[in-house]
Amino acid sequence: MTTFMASVVVGIGTYASRAIFILALAKRRIPDTVMISLQFVAPAVLSALVIAVLSNDDGTVALGIPEIAAFIAGGATVYRTRNHILTLVVGMTVFWVVRALV
Amino acid sequence: MSQSTSIDRSAIRRGITDALPLYVPAVPFALVIGLAIVEAGLNPLAGWSGSWLIFGGAAQLTLVTLLGSGAAVIAAITAALVVNARHLMYSAAMAPTFQSQPAWFRWLGPYVLIDQLFALATIEAQESDPVTFRSYYLAAGATFWTLWQLTTALGIFIGPAVPDEWNLEFAVPLLFIGLIVIGIDRWTKVVAALVGAAVTYLAAGMPNRTGLLVGALVGILAGTIAERFAR
Numbered sequence: 001m002t003t004f005m006a007s008v009v010v011g012i013g014t015y016a017s018r019a020i021f022i023l024a025l026a027k028r029r030i031p032d033t034v035m036i037s038l039q040f041v042a043p044a045v046l047s048a049l050v051i052a053v054l055s056n057d058d059g060t061v062a063l064g065i066p067e068i069a070a071f072i073a074g075g076a077t078v079y080r081t082r083n084h085i086l087t088l089v090v091g092m093t094v095f096w097v098v099r100a101l102v
Numbered sequence: 103m104s105q106s107t108s109i110d111r112s113a114i115r116r117g118i119t120d121a122l123p124l125y126v127p128a129v130p131f132a133l134v135i136g137l138a139i140v141e142a143g144l145n146p147l148a149g150w151s152g153s154w155l156i157f158g159g160a161a162q163l164t165l166v167t168l169l170g171s172g173a174a175v176i177a178a179i180t181a182a183l184v185v186n187a188r189h190l191m192y193s194a195a196m197a198p199t200f201q202s203q204p205a206w207f208r209w210l211g212p213y214v215l216i217d218q219l220f221a222l223a224t225i226e227a228q229e230s231d232p233v234t235f236r237s238y239y240l241a242a243g244a245t246f247w248t249l250w251q252l253t254t255a256l257g258i259f260i261g262p263a264v265p266d267e268w269n270l271e272f273a274v275p276l277l278f279i280g281l282i283v284i285g286i287d288r289w290t291k292v293v294a295a296l297v298g299a300a301v302t303y304l305a306a307g308m309p310n311r312t313g314l315l316v317g318a319l320v321g322i323l324a325g326t327i328a329e330r331f332a333r
Contacts, residue, residue: 011155019212044298044321059307
Protein backbone atom coordinates (compact mmCIF):
# COMPACT_ATOMS: atom_id res chain seq x y z
CA MET A 1 0.00 0.00 0.00
CA THR A 2 2.87 2.37 0.85
CA THR A 3 4.50 1.62 -2.51
CA PHE A 4 1.25 2.30 -4.37
CA MET A 5 0.54 5.57 -2.51
CA ALA A 6 4.14 6.75 -3.02
CA SER A 7 3.73 6.02 -6.75
CA VAL A 8 0.49 8.06 -6.77
CA VAL A 9 2.28 11.07 -5.20
CA VAL A 10 5.27 10.82 -7.57
CA GLY A 11 2.85 10.34 -10.48
CA ILE A 12 0.93 13.53 -9.65
CA GLY A 13 4.18 15.48 -9.21
CA THR A 14 5.59 14.15 -12.47
CA TYR A 15 2.42 15.02 -14.42
CA ALA A 16 2.47 18.52 -12.90
CA SER A 17 6.10 19.06 -13.96
CA ARG A 18 5.28 17.97 -17.52
CA ALA A 19 2.02 19.94 -17.76
CA ILE A 20 2.56 23.23 -15.95
CA PHE A 21 4.12 25.29 -18.76
CA ILE A 22 1.98 23.69 -21.47
CA LEU A 23 -1.25 24.44 -19.56
CA ALA A 24 -0.28 27.71 -17.84
CA LEU A 25 1.54 29.29 -20.77
CA ALA A 26 -0.63 27.90 -23.55
CA LYS A 27 -2.24 31.30 -24.21
CA ARG A 28 0.85 33.41 -23.60
CA ARG A 29 3.83 34.36 -25.74
CA ILE A 30 7.23 33.27 -24.49
CA PRO A 31 9.98 35.98 -24.61
CA ASP A 32 12.73 35.61 -27.24
CA THR A 33 15.50 35.29 -24.65
CA VAL A 34 13.67 32.33 -23.09
CA MET A 35 13.17 30.77 -26.53
CA ILE A 36 16.91 30.98 -27.20
CA SER A 37 17.66 29.24 -23.90
CA LEU A 38 15.06 26.54 -24.52
CA GLN A 39 16.96 25.14 -27.52
CA PHE A 40 19.75 24.17 -25.12
CA VAL A 41 17.46 22.22 -22.77
CA ALA A 42 17.74 18.94 -24.68
CA PRO A 43 21.56 18.75 -25.07
CA ALA A 44 22.21 20.01 -21.50
CA VAL A 45 19.67 17.74 -19.77
CA LEU A 46 20.49 14.64 -21.82
CA SER A 47 24.24 14.98 -21.17
CA ALA A 48 23.54 15.61 -17.46
CA LEU A 49 21.45 12.41 -17.49
CA VAL A 50 24.36 10.45 -19.00
CA ILE A 51 26.49 11.37 -15.98
CA ALA A 52 23.59 10.99 -13.51
CA VAL A 53 22.80 7.39 -14.52
CA LEU A 54 26.51 6.51 -14.14
CA SER A 55 26.62 8.08 -10.64
CA ASN A 56 26.68 6.08 -7.43
CA ASP A 57 25.07 7.08 -4.15
CA ASP A 58 28.50 7.95 -2.67
CA GLY A 59 29.05 10.66 -5.30
CA THR A 60 31.47 8.70 -7.50
CA VAL A 61 30.83 8.43 -11.26
CA ALA A 62 31.44 5.13 -13.08
CA LEU A 63 33.06 6.85 -16.08
CA GLY A 64 36.19 4.88 -17.01
CA ILE A 65 37.99 3.87 -20.21
CA PRO A 66 35.31 1.30 -21.27
CA GLU A 67 32.49 3.84 -20.90
CA ILE A 68 34.35 6.63 -22.72
CA ALA A 69 35.42 4.27 -25.54
CA ALA A 70 31.81 3.09 -25.93
CA PHE A 71 30.50 6.68 -25.98
CA ILE A 72 32.99 7.67 -28.72
CA ALA A 73 32.21 4.56 -30.80
CA GLY A 74 28.46 4.96 -30.27
CA GLY A 75 28.57 8.71 -30.96
CA ALA A 76 30.50 8.16 -34.20
CA THR A 77 28.08 5.42 -35.27
CA VAL A 78 24.96 7.49 -34.70
CA TYR A 79 26.60 10.50 -36.40
CA ARG A 80 27.27 8.47 -39.56
CA THR A 81 24.19 6.18 -39.64
CA ARG A 82 21.45 7.91 -37.54
CA ASN A 83 20.57 4.33 -36.50
CA HIS A 84 19.96 3.86 -32.75
CA ILE A 85 19.92 0.06 -32.81
CA LEU A 86 23.27 -0.13 -34.66
CA THR A 87 24.61 2.48 -32.23
CA LEU A 88 23.65 0.30 -29.26
CA VAL A 89 25.17 -2.84 -30.84
CA VAL A 90 28.46 -1.04 -31.57
CA GLY A 91 28.51 0.80 -28.22
CA MET A 92 27.73 -2.26 -26.08
CA THR A 93 30.26 -4.40 -28.02
CA VAL A 94 33.03 -1.81 -27.56
CA PHE A 95 32.08 -1.51 -23.87
CA TRP A 96 32.31 -5.28 -23.30
CA VAL A 97 35.55 -5.72 -25.31
CA VAL A 98 37.38 -2.76 -23.75
CA ARG A 99 36.22 -3.74 -20.26
CA ALA A 100 37.63 -7.24 -20.83
CA LEU A 101 40.98 -5.80 -22.00
CA VAL A 102 41.68 -3.08 -19.39
CA MET B 103 -15.02 16.25 -38.61
CA SER B 104 -13.89 19.21 -36.53
CA GLN B 105 -10.33 20.46 -36.74
CA SER B 106 -9.66 19.71 -33.06
CA THR B 107 -10.29 15.98 -33.45
CA SER B 108 -9.07 15.31 -37.01
CA ILE B 109 -6.11 13.02 -37.52
CA ASP B 110 -3.34 12.43 -40.04
CA ARG B 111 -3.02 8.70 -40.77
CA SER B 112 0.44 8.84 -42.32
CA ALA B 113 1.68 10.80 -39.28
CA ILE B 114 0.29 8.04 -37.03
CA ARG B 115 2.24 5.40 -38.96
CA ARG B 116 5.37 7.57 -38.78
CA GLY B 117 4.93 8.10 -35.04
CA ILE B 118 4.76 4.36 -34.41
CA THR B 119 7.70 3.48 -36.67
CA ASP B 120 9.86 6.27 -35.18
CA ALA B 121 9.01 5.20 -31.62
CA LEU B 122 9.79 1.49 -32.04
CA PRO B 123 13.61 1.72 -32.58
CA LEU B 124 13.89 4.43 -29.89
CA TYR B 125 12.16 2.09 -27.46
CA VAL B 126 14.67 -0.74 -27.87
CA PRO B 127 17.27 0.86 -25.54
CA ALA B 128 14.56 1.27 -22.87
CA VAL B 129 13.99 -2.50 -22.74
CA PRO B 130 17.00 -3.18 -20.46
CA PHE B 131 15.87 -0.20 -18.35
CA ALA B 132 12.44 -1.84 -17.97
CA LEU B 133 14.03 -5.17 -17.07
CA VAL B 134 16.21 -3.45 -14.46
CA ILE B 135 13.10 -1.88 -12.90
CA GLY B 136 11.42 -5.29 -12.76
CA LEU B 137 14.53 -6.73 -11.12
CA ALA B 138 14.66 -3.84 -8.62
CA ILE B 139 11.00 -4.38 -7.64
CA VAL B 140 11.64 -8.07 -7.02
CA GLU B 141 14.93 -7.48 -5.14
CA ALA B 142 13.36 -4.73 -3.02
CA GLY B 143 10.78 -7.21 -1.80
CA LEU B 144 7.95 -4.88 -2.80
CA ASN B 145 4.49 -6.06 -3.79
CA PRO B 146 5.04 -6.68 -7.53
CA LEU B 147 1.67 -5.22 -8.53
CA ALA B 148 2.22 -2.09 -6.40
CA GLY B 149 5.75 -1.69 -7.80
CA TRP B 150 4.50 -2.12 -11.36
CA SER B 151 1.70 0.42 -10.80
CA GLY B 152 4.38 3.13 -10.99
CA SER B 153 4.71 2.25 -14.69
CA TRP B 154 1.35 3.90 -15.47
CA LEU B 155 1.02 6.22 -12.43
CA ILE B 156 4.41 7.88 -13.03
CA PHE B 157 5.30 6.77 -16.58
CA GLY B 158 8.92 7.80 -16.08
CA GLY B 159 11.63 5.14 -15.74
CA ALA B 160 14.27 7.11 -13.84
CA ALA B 161 11.82 8.27 -11.15
CA GLN B 162 10.19 4.84 -10.86
CA LEU B 163 13.60 3.16 -10.53
CA THR B 164 14.67 5.74 -7.93
CA LEU B 165 11.44 5.22 -5.96
CA VAL B 166 11.47 1.40 -5.85
CA THR B 167 15.22 1.25 -5.14
CA LEU B 168 14.97 3.67 -2.19
CA LEU B 169 11.76 2.12 -0.80
CA GLY B 170 13.44 -1.28 -0.95
CA SER B 171 16.60 -0.03 0.78
CA GLY B 172 14.56 1.10 3.78
CA ALA B 173 14.76 4.84 3.11
CA ALA B 174 12.05 7.07 4.59
CA VAL B 175 9.01 7.14 2.29
CA ILE B 176 9.15 10.95 2.13
CA ALA B 177 12.85 10.80 1.18
CA ALA B 178 12.15 8.28 -1.59
CA ILE B 179 9.31 10.43 -2.96
CA THR B 180 11.46 13.59 -2.87
CA ALA B 181 14.35 11.91 -4.67
CA ALA B 182 12.04 10.56 -7.38
CA LEU B 183 10.45 13.98 -7.89
CA VAL B 184 13.88 15.65 -8.14
CA VAL B 185 14.92 13.12 -10.79
CA ASN B 186 11.77 13.94 -12.77
CA ALA B 187 11.96 17.72 -12.29
CA ARG B 188 13.82 17.91 -15.63
CA HIS B 189 10.38 17.56 -17.21
CA LEU B 190 9.72 21.19 -16.18
CA MET B 191 12.21 22.13 -18.87
CA TYR B 192 10.59 19.80 -21.42
CA SER B 193 7.22 21.36 -20.57
CA ALA B 194 8.62 24.85 -21.14
CA ALA B 195 10.27 23.79 -24.40
CA MET B 196 7.06 22.18 -25.72
CA ALA B 197 4.69 24.98 -24.59
CA PRO B 198 4.95 27.07 -27.81
CA THR B 199 4.08 24.06 -29.96
CA PHE B 200 1.09 23.18 -27.76
CA GLN B 201 -0.32 26.71 -28.03
CA SER B 202 -1.94 25.80 -31.37
CA GLN B 203 -3.51 22.62 -29.93
CA PRO B 204 -7.03 21.99 -28.48
CA ALA B 205 -7.52 21.85 -24.69
CA TRP B 206 -8.01 18.05 -24.52
CA PHE B 207 -4.61 17.53 -26.12
CA ARG B 208 -2.89 20.07 -23.85
CA TRP B 209 -4.19 18.05 -20.85
CA LEU B 210 -3.45 14.57 -22.27
CA GLY B 211 -0.15 15.27 -24.04
CA PRO B 212 1.99 16.05 -20.95
CA TYR B 213 1.17 12.64 -19.42
CA VAL B 214 3.34 10.89 -22.04
CA LEU B 215 6.07 13.59 -22.34
CA ILE B 216 9.04 11.27 -21.65
CA ASP B 217 12.67 11.81 -22.73
CA GLN B 218 12.33 9.88 -25.99
CA LEU B 219 9.04 11.52 -26.98
CA PHE B 220 10.48 14.95 -26.19
CA ALA B 221 13.37 14.21 -28.56
CA LEU B 222 10.99 13.09 -31.35
CA ALA B 223 8.46 15.88 -30.76
CA THR B 224 11.14 18.60 -30.85
CA ILE B 225 12.14 17.49 -34.35
CA GLU B 226 8.52 16.94 -35.51
CA ALA B 227 7.38 20.36 -34.26
CA GLN B 228 9.80 22.12 -36.64
CA GLU B 229 8.07 20.88 -39.79
CA SER B 230 4.46 19.87 -39.00
CA ASP B 231 1.07 21.56 -38.92
CA PRO B 232 -0.99 21.12 -35.69
CA VAL B 233 -3.03 18.13 -36.91
CA THR B 234 0.04 16.25 -38.17
CA PHE B 235 1.99 17.04 -35.00
CA ARG B 236 -0.86 15.88 -32.76
CA SER B 237 -1.32 12.61 -34.67
CA TYR B 238 2.41 11.91 -34.64
CA TYR B 239 2.77 12.79 -30.92
CA LEU B 240 -0.18 10.65 -29.80
CA ALA B 241 0.88 7.65 -31.92
CA ALA B 242 4.47 7.74 -30.65
CA GLY B 243 3.29 8.39 -27.07
CA ALA B 244 0.79 5.51 -27.13
CA THR B 245 3.49 3.22 -28.56
CA PHE B 246 5.97 4.12 -25.81
CA TRP B 247 3.26 3.83 -23.13
CA THR B 248 1.99 0.40 -24.21
CA LEU B 249 5.50 -1.06 -24.59
CA TRP B 250 6.54 0.37 -21.22
CA GLN B 251 3.59 -1.30 -19.39
CA LEU B 252 4.36 -4.64 -21.06
CA THR B 253 8.15 -4.66 -20.66
CA THR B 254 8.23 -3.50 -17.02
CA ALA B 255 5.74 -6.30 -16.23
CA LEU B 256 7.94 -8.70 -18.20
CA GLY B 257 10.96 -7.45 -16.22
CA ILE B 258 9.36 -8.57 -12.97
CA PHE B 259 9.21 -12.12 -14.38
CA ILE B 260 12.51 -12.40 -16.31
CA GLY B 261 14.61 -9.52 -14.85
CA PRO B 262 16.17 -11.77 -12.21
CA ALA B 263 17.49 -14.09 -14.98
CA VAL B 264 19.66 -11.43 -16.73
CA PRO B 265 23.30 -11.87 -15.64
CA ASP B 266 24.66 -8.80 -13.83
CA GLU B 267 27.96 -9.03 -15.75
CA TRP B 268 26.25 -8.03 -19.00
CA ASN B 269 25.70 -4.53 -17.57
CA LEU B 270 22.77 -4.01 -19.94
CA GLU B 271 21.82 -0.85 -18.03
CA PHE B 272 24.78 0.79 -19.84
CA ALA B 273 22.50 0.91 -22.90
CA VAL B 274 20.66 3.81 -21.20
CA PRO B 275 23.51 6.40 -21.28
CA LEU B 276 24.44 5.11 -24.76
CA LEU B 277 20.91 5.95 -25.91
CA PHE B 278 21.22 9.46 -24.48
CA ILE B 279 24.55 9.95 -26.32
CA GLY B 280 22.75 8.98 -29.53
CA LEU B 281 19.95 11.48 -28.87
CA ILE B 282 22.46 14.27 -28.09
CA VAL B 283 24.49 13.67 -31.27
CA ILE B 284 21.39 13.59 -33.50
CA GLY B 285 20.03 16.80 -31.95
CA ILE B 286 23.22 18.84 -32.40
CA ASP B 287 22.95 21.27 -35.31
CA ARG B 288 25.02 24.16 -33.90
CA TRP B 289 28.35 24.31 -32.05
CA THR B 290 26.64 26.17 -29.20
CA LYS B 291 24.70 22.96 -28.43
CA VAL B 292 28.02 21.14 -28.08
CA VAL B 293 28.96 23.74 -25.45
CA ALA B 294 25.66 23.16 -23.60
CA ALA B 295 26.15 19.36 -23.67
CA LEU B 296 29.80 19.39 -22.54
CA VAL B 297 29.22 21.94 -19.75
CA GLY B 298 26.07 20.10 -18.61
CA ALA B 299 27.99 16.81 -18.36
CA ALA B 300 31.06 18.37 -16.68
CA VAL B 301 29.07 20.22 -14.01
CA THR B 302 26.92 17.15 -13.28
CA TYR B 303 30.14 15.15 -12.89
CA LEU B 304 31.54 17.68 -10.39
CA ALA B 305 28.18 17.85 -8.56
CA ALA B 306 27.66 14.07 -8.42
CA GLY B 307 28.04 14.08 -4.64
CA MET B 308 25.05 16.35 -4.07
CA PRO B 309 22.14 14.72 -2.17
CA ASN B 310 19.08 13.20 -3.88
CA ARG B 311 20.74 13.39 -7.32
CA THR B 312 20.25 17.17 -7.39
CA GLY B 313 23.58 17.48 -9.27
CA LEU B 314 21.63 16.49 -12.38
CA LEU B 315 19.50 19.64 -12.13
CA VAL B 316 22.47 21.92 -11.38
CA GLY B 317 24.43 20.49 -14.32
CA ALA B 318 21.50 20.83 -16.70
CA LEU B 319 20.80 24.45 -15.69
CA VAL B 320 24.47 25.50 -15.97
CA GLY B 321 24.65 23.73 -19.35
CA ILE B 322 21.63 25.68 -20.63
CA LEU B 323 23.18 28.92 -19.33
CA ALA B 324 26.52 28.12 -21.02
CA GLY B 325 24.77 27.43 -24.35
CA THR B 326 22.80 30.68 -24.08
CA ILE B 327 25.96 32.71 -23.37
CA ALA B 328 27.80 31.01 -26.24
CA GLU B 329 24.86 31.89 -28.51
CA ARG B 330 25.24 35.57 -27.53
CA PHE B 331 28.89 35.48 -28.65
CA ALA B 332 27.95 33.68 -31.86
CA ARG B 333 25.56 36.43 -32.97
